[in-house]
Amino acid sequence: MKFHFFHLMPYPELPADFREKNRSVWVDVPSSLFDPAVGYRAYNEYLDELEYAASVGFDGICVNEHHQNAYGLMPSPNLMAAALARRTSGVKLILMGNSVALYNPPTRVAEEMAMLDVMSGGRLVAGFPVGTPMDTTFCYGQSPATLREKYREGVDLILRAWREPDVFSFNGKYTQLRYVNIWPRPMQKPRPPVWVPGGASVETWDLCLENDFLYANLSYFGYQEGQKIMDLFWNAVDRHQLPHNPYRAGFLQFIAVANDDAEAERLYAEPALYFYQRCLHVYAGFVNPPGYMSMATLKAGIEGQVARITNRAGARAEMATLSWKDLIERGYLVAGSPATVADRINDMADKLNVGHLMTLLHFGNMSKETTMYNTRMFAEKVIPRLRSRFSEWDDNWFPRDVPLQASAAPAISPAAVS
């Protein structure tokens, strides 16, 4: 099993009455709540936390893309990945990723990801999310009815731009380019591994399985809730007559490790409730514009996770009164002693068959000290208990370790320059 440290980079100082005073954390969240000084501290501490995770033995560090969102301060995760590429070595950079349909032309994504792969010495995982309705329709003005088709065309173009040795022309419905010939080309051959983070949609699974992409379910509601979706994914794997290799799947899980349950509650209850109550306060009208969900997904009865908590009758009121006990009982969070956490993750591995675990060890307004404690506890006391899971399978969805002459560390120290 492989373990990755995922950072959402939430704004850490949303007021306590945020839910009452504002309709949404996303799309139309008031700019008056953003203090650049707080943002400066947050970005730097969050990068420290990602670098720290790399130093204590995580396989990958993950950054992702959101727009006009107070719980995700990364409109461009590529900038974060570039900063991390220079400050880390060995650890893989999981860019989760670029919402392809938002970039015109999509070769921009092929270029930036190729830069990151070369800069990092072949450590990039290329993530291609469709993107949430909030990001794509409401912030970036894309028609939900054509978003998926545009996305698929963009992914095709990017893969060709990486693959084709010669200049080629691309005559798509959404993009027409006479000369496609990106410089640089990725270091990894034939291409960096592609991961598709998504809630759940039938088309996404088919896309992953037809192209040998990893499917990552980024759930905020724990693995018990995630089981239904992952079962549907493995059914799709059966339909494509492929083996149930756990490394073709990833899952996101909130995790809080402490010496015991009481310490877990003391350290993690406040940041967890900050996330569920303030960060997930999304206006219901933004979560499912007509046309965003495909007919096949609608027919399969699949509901988006943000839609689930905003649209169901009573769901919003329920979120407002959530307690730490609720979070644990419902399995949103895996929390407790290292042994407890390892047991739960073993259970998840049994039930969901996922080889790539994306851990959320920072959430909400957690302090840097607490995050580092959580990260270290997980790396030192939980990972060793789980490392051998799925060792009988080959992981074909992750960058290989490549010995390189050049160091990722700065060749000239700042002191030498000044």
Next chain:
Amino acid sequence: MKDEIVSLPSGRRWQVYSGGAGPQILWLHGLRGVDPDDPLLAALQTRYRVTAPVAPGFNDLDELSQIDNIHELALDYDDLIGALGLKSFSLIGHSFGAMIAAEIAAHFPKAPERLVLLAPFGLWNDAYPVADIFAMPYTQSTTSSGMIRRRASASRGRLRPTPMPRSWRRRP
């Protein structure tokens, strides 16, 4: 009003309501579809011939599979106007239908003799931004995604052309 299915050369089928006698009106309905018992339509029919097509997607979502944008929608309506053999007519649109009517008039300025836009949707004015109806939660909305979702669940995913339920034709 009489209700018939009109086939287009492209193979598309349109449900079209019609009634009354006199100068021709092409009526494009709003977000709630065509209500054949609408008193406004009844009043118009005392002096005019009223033809009221049901917009693509209101009977069957698959009708939208070839229509990605407003231009394709305008072209689709042009096909319908041709199939109906309408030569001189007044084009009246209400709400969402007024948005389509304005687009038809812009694409084919010689087609309608007169253009009437009732509470038009989709005409942008910075000083008076129109409500974002596509950002209305479906639990609070009787249109758009809520309608589609309820229809999909009511028919267990088997969507096919059906008459619009009466409950959608009238305001509650």
